[in-house]
Amino acid sequence: xxxxxxxxxxxxxxxxxxxxxxxxxxxxxxxxxxxxxxxxxxxxxxxxxxxxxxxxxxxxxxxxxxxxxxxxxxxxxxxxxxxxxxxxxxxxxxxxxxxxxxxxxxxxxxxxxxxxxxxxxxxxxxxxxxxxxxxxxxxxxxxxxxxxxxxxxxxxxxxxxxxxxxxxxxxxxxxxxxxxxxxxxxxxxxxxxxxxxxxxxxxxxxxxxxxxxxxxxxxxxxxxxxxxxxxxxxxxxxxxxxxxxxxxxxxxxxxxxxxxxxxxxxxxxxxxxxxxxxxxxxxxxxxxxxxxxxxxxxxxxxxxxxxxxxxxxxxxxxxxxxxxxxxxxxxxxxxxxxxxxxxxxxxxxxxxxxxxxxxxxxxxxxxxxxxxxxxxxxxxxxxxxxxxxxxxxxxxxxxxxxxxxxxxxxxxxxxxxxxxxxxxxxxxxxxxxxxxxxxxxxxxxxxxxxxxxxxxxxxxxxxxxxxxxxxxxxxxxxxxxxxxxxxxxxxxxxxxxxxxxxxxxxxxxxxxxxxxxxxxxxxxxxxxxxxxxxxxxxxxxxxxxx
Ligand code: ATP
Ligand code: MG
Numbered sequence: 154x155x156x157x158x159x160x161x162x163x164x165x166x167x168x169x170x171x172x173x174x175x176x177x178x179x180x181x182x183x184x185x186x187x188x189x190x191x192x193x194x195x196x197x198x199x200x201x202x203x204x205x206x207x208x209x210x211x212x213x214x215x216x217x218x219x220x221x222x223x224x225x226x227x228x229x230x231x232x233x234x235x236x237x238x239x240x241x242x243x244x245x246x247x248x249x250x251x252x253x254x255x256x257x258x259x260x261x262x263x264x265x266x267x268x269x270x271x272x273x274x275x276x277x278x279x280x281x282x283x284x285x286x287x288x289x290x291x292x293x294x295x296x297x298x299x300x301x302x303x304x305x306x307x308x309x310x311x312x313x314x315x316x317x318x319x320x321x322x323x324x325x326x327x328x329x330x331x332x333x334x335x336x337x338x339x340x341x342x343x344x345x346x347x348x349x350x351x352x353x354x355x356x357x358x359x360x361x362x363x364x365x366x367x368x369x370x371x372x373x374x375x376x377x378x379x380x381x382x383x384x385x386x387x388x389x390x391x392x393x394x395x396x397x398x399x400x401x402x403x404x405x406x407x408x409x410x411x412x413x414x415x416x417x418x419x420x421x422x423x424x425x426x427x428x429x430x431x432x433x434x435x436x437x438x439x440x441x442x443x444x445x446x447x448x449x450x451x452x453x454x455x456x457x458x459x460x461x462x463x464x465x466x467x468x469x470x471x472x473x474x475x476x477x478x479x480x481x482x483x484x485x486x487x488x489x490x491x492x493x494x495x496x497x498x499x500x501x502x503x504x505x506x507x508x509x510x511x512x513x514x515x516x517x518x519x520x521x522x523x524x525x526x527x528x529x530x531x532x533x534x535x536x537x538x539x540x541x542x543x544x545x546x547x548x549x550x551x552x553x554x555x556x557x558x559x560x561x562x563x564x565x566x567x568x569x570x571x572x573x574x575x576x577x578x579x580x581x582x583x584x585x586x587x588x589x590x591x592x593x594x595x596x597x598x599x600x601x602x603x604x605x606x607x608x609x610x611x612x613x614x615x616x617x618x619x620x621x622x623x624x625x626x627x628x629x630x631x632x633x634x635x636x637x638x639x640x641x642x643x644x645x646x647x648x649x650x651x652x653x654x655x656x657x658x659x660x661x662x663x664x665x666x667x668x669x670x671x672x673x674x675x676x677x678x679x680x681x682x683x684x685x686x687x688x689x690x691x692x693x694x695x696x697x698x699x
Contacts, residue, residue, distance in 0.1 A: 159465040161199065161406055165207060165375060174374040174401050177209030181235070181242070182364070184216045185227035187420030188435040188442040189234045191456070191477070195411040198460035199377055201240040212371055213242035217249045218363045220347040230435065234443035238453045248367050249349040255358045255366050256310065258396040259321055259340055263302045267395055268339065269295055270305035271322050278320075281327075282335055288328035289335040295324060306340075312355045314342050323362070325391060333388045337361060365389045365405075369398035376403045379410040380469065411463070412471040415623040416441045422635050426624070431639070438675070438686040439624050439643050449621065450663045450673025450688035451477075455484035474623065478689045485663060485671045485688065490516040493528070493561060493606035494651040494666040496618070498535035500610060503566065505585040506532050509611070512592065514562030517665075526654050530563050533610035535650045540605045541579065543571060550603035557587070558603040561667060565590035565601050606667040608650040616655065616683045618672065620645040655683060663688060 158166070168174045179200040183189060189197075204211035213235060215228060235242070262268035271278070271294040283289035297305075309319055321340035329335055339362035344355045358366075365388075368376045376389075386405045393402045410418070417423055423440060426432045436444035446456065459480040463472055493514070509531035516524045536552065545553040552558040552568050559565045570583040590597035622645075625638045632638060651666075658664070660676040664685075671688040678684045 177203055177207040178372055178374045179203050180212040180214050180373050182214045182216045183231050187424050188230050191441045192411045192418040194456050195460050210243040212244045214246040217247055218358055220345040247349055258366055267324050268321055269297050269302050269324055271320050291327050309342055309356050316342050331387055333385050361385055361388050365392040368403040369393045373403045376405045380407045383407045408465050409469045414471055414474045415625040439621050449686055451481050452484050455481045479693050482689045489663045489665045491665045491667050494649045495535045495537045495608045496649045497538040498650050499538050501534050501536055501582045501584055503532050503586050504583050512563045528652050529609045529612040531609055531611050535608045557601045558605055559601050560607045561604050562592050612653050613650045614653050615648050616651045618647050618649050618685045621687045
């Protein structure tokens with residue numbers, strides 16, 4: 154955590170100082186209706202961050218009070234994504250485990266005259282709710298007796314009424330300036346099978362009623378959520394108070410959700426992409442889901458670092474996608490082994506070289522702990538077309554006719570001849586190896602500025618590389634619809650030549666392809682064909698001035 158405190162930490166520290174709470178207890182409450190995305194990472198970092206910083210606890214609680222959309226596949230993915238990000242929860246809970254508690258709370262409210270069964274349709278409730286400028290109209294069912302309300306509520310539970318025919322409403326204040334306090338619906342009839350409780354219930358609590366009860370029941374001290382819930386806080390406080398939970402009551406604190414340019418933060422739209430087959434699945438490496446980001450090779454440490462750096466605020470804003478990428482790049486620069494690959498190969502014949510040998514090439518430079526790998530070298534190699542110029546500009550330090558360049562970890566070569574086709578395209582280079590110029594034992598006396606990567610033609614392998622871009626094109630004025638911004642060219646599949654040492658890599662291993670970018674081995678690889686996903690380019694596109 155940073156040195157300066159954010160406003161959530163200020164609240165927590167003041168509660169600890171005043172003795173209001175003795176141990177910080179937070180929770181992360183995902184709805185299991187999709188995979189977690191990078192926005193959720195921010196909430197995870199805050200909730201688990203408070204646990205770590207204040208020696209507290211943090212629960213993982215699945216908010217599965219809505220029976221229709223939820224799935225156990227999502228439950229499993231959420232658990233594994235949280236662990237991958239580096240967090241471990243104290244208790245694993247399901248909101249649906251509290252349906253009995255919630256039912257009892259509802260009965261308690263009815264007995265206190267604070268809830269009533271209404272026969273109004275959703276439409277009628279909406280019409281009578283009033284506006285910001287006009288008070289609502291009281292429900293014709295508002296003054297039912299406690300006995301009648303209890304009987305009707307039990308009958309709702311017992312399956313007597315069809316979906317939508319009756320609801321339980323909190324009896325608060327139809328003239329409240331806060332619309333959420335105008336007798337909100339707290340239970341509805343829904344004959345639906347629930348993934349956890351099966352057909353036990355045909356009434357389900359509404360989120361605004363369920364959530365505070367879950368928090369209070371677990372002893373959560375600080376219930377951290379996003380800004381949209383700010384106007385719901387009075388209702389949250391009303392529920393925990395009127396349901397008679399003991400002190401300290403949980404306190405809801407809102408922060409601004411994370412938005413990132415060109416990044417979809419809606420589970421609903423992400424699900425649509427999956428369902429319509431526009432991506433390879435929830436963990437497609439272009440998806441902003443944590444599983445997608447993981448498959449894309451973003452290290453969890455870099456994501457935590459990013460969340461830390463963007464901070465916590467009460468004002469909504471949008472973070473540049475390139476800032477996240479620069480956090481990833483910074484981490485990879487310090488951790489990823491370097492290997493050599495050539496994306497646009499030109500064959501090079503080393504005319505004065507016979508036989509073969511292995512040269513020792515540096516992996517990541519870690520000072521004294523630097524490791525090396527043996528890379529085969531022989532008469533034919535590939536270099537990248539962009540590293541040769543027939544008509545070089547001034548100060549061109551790569552290969553040119555009658556010029557020199559160093560092959561990384563190997564020799565200095567001299568370009569004797571560029572073979573071209575009838576259209577003038579270079580098809581092959583004929584070069585000679587400078588004697589005594591081998592890296593580490595260079596007695597050639599030549600000073601050569603350019604160092605380029607290369608791949609041995611005989612032993613090098615062809616690998617598949619997925620070049621990746623954002624799933625959304627830049628927002629142009631007025632176009633906010635994701636469908637219209639969908640980037641149909643977000644994945645480009647190319648073949649590259651690469652050194653065969655990569656055959657030892659395991660899925661999720663990350664590399665810097667020297668002078669090109671960072672790549673991660675994908676699980677779609679087979680022994681005959683390795684598949685890499687582009688993580689980020691080498692060059693930082695993030696401009697702090699923007
Ligand atoms: P979506 O709208 O994508 O379905 P959600 O808010 O409904 O997201 P939940 O599963 O309810 O998703 O979210 C779990 C927790 O993650 C909540 O506390 C929510 O506030 C938080 N969260 C979701 N999206 C973001 C975001 N973009 N930035 C920060 N926190 C988020
Ligand atoms: Mg939600």
